[in-house]
Amino acid sequence: xxxxxxxxxxxxxxxxxxxxxxxxxxxxxxxxxxxxxxxxxxxxxxxxxxxxxxxxxxxxxxxxxxxxxxxxxxxxxxxxxxxxxxxxxxxxxxxxxxxxxxxxxxxxxxxxxxxxxxxxxxxxxxxxxxxxxxxxxxxxxxxxxxxxxxxxxxxxxxxxxxxxxxxxxxxxxxxxxxxxxxxxxxxxxxxxxxxxxxxxxxxxxxxxxxxxxxxxxxxxxxxxxxxxxxxxxxxxxxxxxxxxxxxxxxxxxxxxxxxxxxxxxxxxxxxxxxxxxxxxxxxxxxxxxxxxxxxxxxxxxxxxxxxxxxxxxxxxxxxxxxxxxxxxxxxxxxxxxxxxxxxxxxxxxxxxxxxxxxxxxxxxxxxxxxxxxxxxxxxxxxxxxxxxxxxxxxxxxxxxxxxxxxxxxxxxxxxxxxxxxxxxxxxxxxxxxxxxxxxxxxxxxxxxxxxxxxxxxxxxxxxxxxxxxxxxxxxxxxxxxxxxxxxxxxxxxxxxxxxxxxxxxxxxxxxxxxxxxxxxxxxxxxxxxxxxxxxxxxxxxxxxxxxxxxxxxxxxxxxxxxxxxxxxxxxxxxxxxxxxxxxxxxxxxxxxxxxxxxxxxxxxxxxxxxxxxxxxxxxxxxxxxxxxxxxxxxxxxxxxxxxxxxxxxxxxxxxxxxxx
Amino acid sequence: xxxxxxxxxxxxxxxxxxxxxxxxxxxxxxxxxxxxxxxxxxxxxxxxxxxxxxxxxxxxxxxxxxxxxxxxxxxxxxxxxxxxxxxxxxxxxxxxxxxxxxxxxxxxxxxxxxxxxxxxxxxxxxxxxxxxxxxxxxxxxxxxxxxxxxxxxxxxxxxxxxxxxxxxxxxxxxxxxxxxxxxxxxxxxxxxxxxxxxxxxxxxxxxxxxxxxxxxxxxxxxxxxxxxxxxxxxxxxxxxxxxxxxxxxxxxxxxxxxxxxxxxxxxxxxxxxxxxxxxxxxxxxxxxxxxxxxxxxxxxxxxxxxxxxxxxxxxx
Numbered sequence: 010x011x012x013x014x015x016x017x018x019x020x021x022x023x024x025x026x027x028x029x030x031x032x033x034x035x036x037x038x039x040x041x042x043x044x045x046x047x048x049x050x051x052x053x054x055x056x057x058x059x060x061x062x063x064x065x066x067x068x069x070x071x072x073x074x075x076x077x078x079x080x081x082x083x084x085x086x087x088x089x090x091x092x093x094x095x096x097x098x099x100x101x102x103x104x105x106x107x108x109x110x111x112x113x114x115x116x117x118x119x120x121x122x123x124x125x126x127x128x129x130x131x132x133x134x135x136x137x138x139x140x141x142x143x144x145x146x147x148x149x150x151x152x153x154x155x156x157x158x159x160x161x162x163x164x165x166x167x168x169x170x171x172x173x174x175x176x177x178x179x180x181x182x183x184x185x186x187x188x189x190x191x192x193x194x195x196x197x198x199x200x201x202x203x204x205x206x207x208x209x210x211x212x213x214x215x216x217x218x219x220x221x222x223x224x225x226x227x228x229x230x231x232x233x234x235x236x237x238x239x240x241x242x243x244x245x246x247x248x249x250x251x252x253x254x255x256x257x258x259x260x261x262x263x264x265x266x267x268x269x270x271x272x273x274x275x276x277x278x279x280x281x282x283x284x285x286x287x288x289x290x291x292x293x294x295x296x297x298x299x300x301x302x303x304x305x306x307x308x309x310x311x312x313x314x315x316x317x318x319x320x321x322x323x324x325x326x327x328x329x330x331x332x333x334x335x336x337x338x339x340x341x342x343x344x345x346x347x348x349x350x351x352x353x354x355x356x357x358x359x360x361x362x363x364x365x366x367x368x369x370x371x372x373x374x375x376x377x378x379x380x381x382x383x384x385x386x387x388x389x390x391x392x393x394x395x396x397x398x399x400x401x402x403x404x405x406x407x408x409x410x411x412x413x414x415x416x417x418x419x420x421x422x423x424x425x426x427x428x429x430x431x432x433x434x435x436x437x438x439x440x441x442x443x444x445x446x447x448x449x450x451x452x453x454x455x456x457x458x459x460x461x462x463x464x465x466x467x468x469x470x471x472x473x474x475x476x477x478x479x480x481x482x483x484x485x486x487x488x489x490x491x492x493x494x495x496x497x498x499x500x501x502x503x504x505x506x507x508x509x510x511x512x513x514x515x516x517x518x519x520x521x522x523x524x525x526x527x528x529x530x531x532x533x534x535x536x537x538x539x540x541x542x543x544x545x546x547x548x549x550x551x552x553x554x555x556x557x558x559x560x561x562x563x564x565x566x567x568x569x570x571x572x573x574x575x576x577x578x579x580x581x582x583x584x585x586x587x588x589x590x591x592x593x594x595x596x597x598x599x600x601x602x603x604x605x606x607x608x609x610x611x612x613x614x615x616x617x618x619x620x621x622x623x624x625x626x627x628x629x630x631x632x633x634x635x636x637x638x639x640x641x642x643x644x645x646x647x648x649x650x651x652x653x654x655x656x657x658x659x660x661x662x663x664x665x666x667x668x669x
Numbered sequence: 670x671x672x673x674x675x676x677x678x679x680x681x682x683x684x685x686x687x688x689x690x691x692x693x694x695x696x697x698x699x700x701x702x703x704x705x706x707x708x709x710x711x712x713x714x715x716x717x718x719x720x721x722x723x724x725x726x727x728x729x730x731x732x733x734x735x736x737x738x739x740x741x742x743x744x745x746x747x748x749x750x751x752x753x754x755x756x757x758x759x760x761x762x763x764x765x766x767x768x769x770x771x772x773x774x775x776x777x778x779x780x781x782x783x784x785x786x787x788x789x790x791x792x793x794x795x796x797x798x799x800x801x802x803x804x805x806x807x808x809x810x811x812x813x814x815x816x817x818x819x820x821x822x823x824x825x826x827x828x829x830x831x832x833x834x835x836x837x838x839x840x841x842x843x844x845x846x847x848x849x850x851x852x853x854x855x856x857x858x859x860x861x862x863x864x865x866x867x868x869x870x871x872x873x874x875x876x877x878x879x880x881x882x883x884x885x886x887x888x889x890x891x892x893x894x895x896x897x898x899x900x901x902x903x904x905x906x907x908x909x910x911x912x913x914x915x916x917x918x919x920x921x922x923x924x925x926x927x928x929x930x931x932x933x934x935x936x937x938x939x940x941x942x943x944x945x946x947x948x949x950x951x952x953x954x955x956x957x958x959x960x961x962x963x964x965x966x967x968x969x970x971x972x973x974x975x976x977x978x979x980x981x982x983x984x985x
Contacts, residue, residue: 046785047831048758049777051879052803052907052920053708056886059893060914065964159898189862189895218858218887255886302912302960351959 057256061299062354063307063346070430070483071390073400073420074168075496077541079161086551086586086596088623088640090199090207090228091242092150092161096181097619098582098598099163100496100539100555105608107233107651108240108270111139111287111317112147117165117179118500118535118559119575120608125150127440129168129176132183133248133262135293135311138175140336140364144443148287148315150181151242152266154226156195156209159186165496165539167477169416169438170402173360173384177440177475178500188213188220188248193669195224201640201662204231204239221249233655234647237271237282257298265290273321274654281330283321290314303348311340326460328453334368352392356402360384366444371464373450380444381409388418396424400434411441411472432481439472442506446470446527458519465513465524473504473529489546496539501564504529505572532565535576549588556581571611577602592627609652619657620644628667635667696731698934699750701738701764703757703777711923712756712777712930719931725938735763742767752937754930758782761800765790772943775800776930777923779879781831783947796942801929804906805919806949807835809978810876811842813919813955814904816977817969818874825851825872825901827864827892829880839878855883861891869899877905877915889913902965911956917969919978921950928952951984 069076077099089095093113097104105114114125121127130137130146137149164180172180192213199207209226225245232238246264253259268287273280291313299305319332344358362382369375388402403417420434451464479498484491507530513522537559544552557580561573580603586596599620607613625638640662647656698720702709717730731750733741738760741747753773755761761775765786775783780802792798814821824843828836836852843850851872853864861883869875875896877884884892893914896903902916911918921929929951937943955978957971979985 047779047781047879047881049703049708049779049782049803051881051884052779053706053777053923054886054907054909056889056907056909056913058913059890060897060958060961062960064894064897064914065960068964068966187894187898189891190866190898192862192866215859215862218861218891220862220891252887252890255890258890302914302958348960 057254058299058302058305059256061302061305061346062348063297063305063344063356067390069492069494070424070485071398071400071422072164073418073422073434074432074479075165075481075494075539075541077163077165077494079163081159082551082586083553083584084155084158084161085636086594086623087584087598088596088621088638088642089155090205091155092153092158092181092183093147095155095161096150096163097600098553098555098584099165100541100557100580100582101165101179101559102163103576103602103605105651106657107236107608107655108238108268109236109272109609109651109655110147111141111145112151112242112268112270114145114147114608115150115181117163119178119561119572120606121572121575122608126175126443127177128179128181129172130181130183131172133185133260133293134295134309135262135291135313136172136175136340136362137313138338139289139315140338140366140444141315141317141334141368144175144445146181148266148268148289151268152244152264152289152291153183153185153246154209154224154228154244156197156211156226157185157191157222157224157246157248159184159190166479166498167416167418167436167438167475167500169406170404170418170436171386171388173382173386173404173406174408174414174416174439174441174472177438177473185246185248186222188222188250191222192220195666195668197664197666199640199662199664201660203658203660204229205660205662206230219249219251221247223247230660232271233650234658235655237273239269239271241267241269243267243269253296254298257296260293260295260297262293262295263291272319278324279330281321281324283319285317285319287318288316304346306343306345309340309342309344313338323453326453327455328460329370331370332368334366334371336364336366338362338364353389355387355389357385357387359386364444371445371451372448373452378444378448379409383407398422398424406439408441408472410444410447414439414441414472414474428485430481430483432479432483434477434479434481436477437474438477439474440506441472442470442527446506449525449527451524452518459517461518461520462513462522462524465522465526467526470506470527471504471529473502473506476501476503489544489552491542491544491546493543494541498535498537498539500535501532502534503532505531505533507531531563531572533572534562534564536560536562537576551584551586553584554582571606574604574606574614575611577605577616579603594625594627595623596625597622607649607652613649613653615649617648618645619648625664630667632669633667634669635665637666638664640664696748697725697729697751697938698731699738699747699753699769700730700732701735701753701755701760702732703735703755703759703761705734708923709756709777712927715924715927716754716931716934717927719928720934723931723935725935735759738763739767742769752934754934758786761786765792765798772797772799772937772941774930774933774937774943775947777803777926779804780947781834794945794947796945799943799945800947801926801933802947802949803921803926804879805921805953807839807842809949809953809982810904810919811839811846811848812981813917813974813978814848814874814876815846816974816981817904817917818902818967821848821873823849823851823872823874825868825875826853826878827861827868827875827883828852828854828878829882829884830856832878832880832883835878839876858888861888862895865892865895869896869901872899872901875901875903877903877910879906884910897961897965900965902962902967908954908956911958914961915958916962916965916967917955917957917971917974919953919955921953925952925954926950953978 096115124145126144162182168176195211206229211224213222228242249261251259273282293311295309297307315336340362342360346356348354367377386404400420407413418436449464449466452462482495484493508525510523601618623640628635650657756777853867905915905918955971955974957969
């Protein structure tokens with residue numbers, strides 16, 4: 010019988026990737042549907058609960074804090090080539106494109122060092138915190154290609170009550186696209202100035218009704234002007250969603266990341282020209298089960314392995330400047346979500362996490378340094394009245410290296426009138442010192458003669474803390490299809506972890522040593538206001554404006570006045586996208602920060618301004634859809650980045666994307 | 670507790686039927702139920718209530734299983750029943766297979782199933798063989814879409830071998846309500862995701878039409894998750910789908926089906942014939958999943974929607 014349907018049918022792409030899928034077939038016990046003719050059973054049969062309590066996200070007017078949500082459309086129009094470049098446009102963020110430390114950095118409320126250690130980054134619920142050196146989320150931010158991302162949820166403010174220590178100032182929650190939404194082939198290339206050569210290929214297929222995706226990509230360029238550039242990032246990520254039962258799903262993810270970066274200077278003996286290699290790989294299993302529409306739970310396990318090679322000869326002595334090491338972490342967590350009634354829902358859970366790092370040059374031991382974390386957390390969402398919602402919870406965390414902490418949070422959301430919500434809340438959060446801050450021990454020897462000690466942590470440093478008090482206002486109004494979010498905050502940081510030099514007794518080393526130690530130093534407060542306005546004022550448009558005012562205040566007599574400029578007093582972002590006839594589109598993004606320091610040159614004060622624009626046209630060739638675009642980044646010319654020795658050049662590149 | 674009571678009542682009814690099985694039937698109404706599951710028991714109870722309220726004594730009704738009916742027919746012990754009522758496909762099939770010599774009313778049956786049974790048996794609907802459909806008319810479903818989602822412009826549908834025949838009428842009904850249909854056909858498990866992508870991309874509402882190739886307990890997880898990710902509310906055809914995560918559903922409950930069947934049976938006992946053409950369910954419910962609709966930014970009230978739909982159809 011001829012179908013009356015005119016819709017185009019698509020063939021499965023299973024044959025294209027069958028070899029990759031072979032090993033997963035055995036993992037996929039999905040039973041195909043029993044095919045019969047329609048009967049009353051189709052109308053009367055029971056169905057497993059799918060959209061259970063934990064699958065339903067909170068609405069923006071119910072979230073316990075300020076949230077910036079970045080969708081695929083915004084990512085595409087931004088012209089960004091990696092996640093950090095997108096975060097640049099989020100209120101309160103300061104970013105770098107430099108590979109001089111480990112990878113491009115993203116910080117919320119302060120570039121305090123060359124490492125991003127005070128925000129948490131999760132990719133599909135997995136913490137990508139890198140244990141290596143000071144602890145950093147930067148390599149993790151590079152571990153996912155933009156095309157695989159469904160959305161990025163940036164929670165601006167402390168969120169340790171839910172995500173544990175390290176979610177001290179904020180959380181970047183990256184949600185990748187479901188494999189079910191990305192079947193078929195997708196490919197893209199960027200080619201342009203400054204050696205930009207990016208390529209990406211993604212394959213999505215099904216095995217016995219379970220969708221899977223494999224994406225591989227490379228991002229390459231010559232880096233910042235003044236750097237020993239030639240940076241290359243290579244990634245492979247796999248995701249499978251196995252419907253193991255009608256009411257349960259097993260998600261399997263695995264990935265690999267390699268970063269080859271050139272660093273150093275021809276004229277600096279302490280930082281000579283060299284090539285560095287960072288590698289990481291992970292595997293992640295998440296099992297989710299619905300007990301009913303009001304109760305479900307999830308069990309997750311993730312393992313991550315890292316290696317870092319950064320070694321160069323020292324020109325002035327027969328020693329090596331070596332920062333190499335290996336690290337790993339394992340996480341096992343359980344989470345149970347309940348809805349008691351329409352006004353009360355709560356979540357509780359536990360996590361065990363083990364982090365291990367081994368580096369002879371950084372810790373003066375060949376043994377692994379292992380830190381265990383155990384966490385217990387709960388959060389209650391209680392509608393006290395029709396218009397009043399209370400979010401209250403906390404996380405108790407025990408670190409084998411730093412002891413126990415408890416991070417509570419309470420936030421009250423009051424919907425004053427339809428579309429207008431006021432928030433008020435308080436949260437306490439902690440960040441335990443990294444292994445390096447606790448046990449760093451860098452020393453140089455020749456023939457059993459100790460020459461110099463540059464770092465010798467005495468292990469006295471305790472977790473630093475932040476007490477966040479904030480007021481918020483969210484308006485979702487019909488005028489220009491607008492959403493306005495305002496956050497007024499006071500983040501009082503206590504026991505801020507800083508480095509401090511001290512002298513070793515004379516004779517300890519051949520040369521007098523003044524190694525770095527890490528201490529709980531300043532008490533400071535970051536205060537300010539962030540306003541974010543997003544709208545679609547006319548047909549085909551999308552306009553976003555951010556305005557930020559912030560101030561760093563030392564609340565106790567301090568030593569380091571450079572900290573005062575770690576956040577800009579004023580910053581703003583303007584983003585405009587306009588669709589034009591015949592598939593054309595134009596977008597411009599401008600970001601300005603007034604006087605701030607640079608991560609590696611804290612004594613610098615200066616404003617930073619960058620404008621990117623992009624022109625794109627959609628393409629259609631038979632069954633293939635795509636886009637060709639021209640992007641110009643930093644149209645205004647050289648922009649200092651990371652330090653005064655480096656600048657981000659004006660660079661243009663062409664993008665071609667195709668998908669079936 | 671209510672469910673337990675229903676089970677008890679059905680067991681009693683089936684027990685009585687079993688006890689009477691040795692004797693020729695003397696009941697005026699013979700009810701054949703495809704299964705003893707709660708939905709069938711609820712329909713049976715509701716039908717018996719309606720008959721009793723109309724003055725028919727409980728002893729005038731016999732409840733049989735399809736196998737029981739066949740055995741009695743083979744033994745020539747069907748007796749002088751004045752009307753036979755089949756609940757579901759299997760019961761209707763067994764009634765069509767025996768010469769019952771009395772009007773046959775099929776209920777708790779989808780339109781498509783009834784039509785297939787007629788074709789297979791070479792019979793036609795008449796005042797001696799009629800049905801009350803379980804599924805809602807497309808006109809009613811489209812009307813509900815308009816009421817619940819007045820801004821909707823495009824309506825996505827996934828069609829299988831059974832439901833694909835509804836597409837022409839769906840297009841006609843949708844056009845009348847200024848809605849554009851975005852259809853895609855699912856011919857196998859492998860085709861589900863590409864079809865979903867095609868349907869959900871640009872649709873404002875996703876209308877589920879019963880077809881076991883498309884909608885089953887295996888596929889429902891992927892369908893609901895995909896439609897939720899795409900932020901397209903799903904309108905389904907049973908309350909079970911609303912529990913599972915559909916935004917809303919339009920359906921007739923077993924109680925409503927049984928009540929309507931009772932009234933049709935009493936009319937047939939009085940007049941000696943059934944409605945010549947099968948009839949649509951005259952009552953229905955609209956269920957809403959408040960958590961899902963809230964997450965999608967919708968404010969829907971099932972009771973209000975049902976009342977508005979009834980007003981629109983000028984139903985009391």
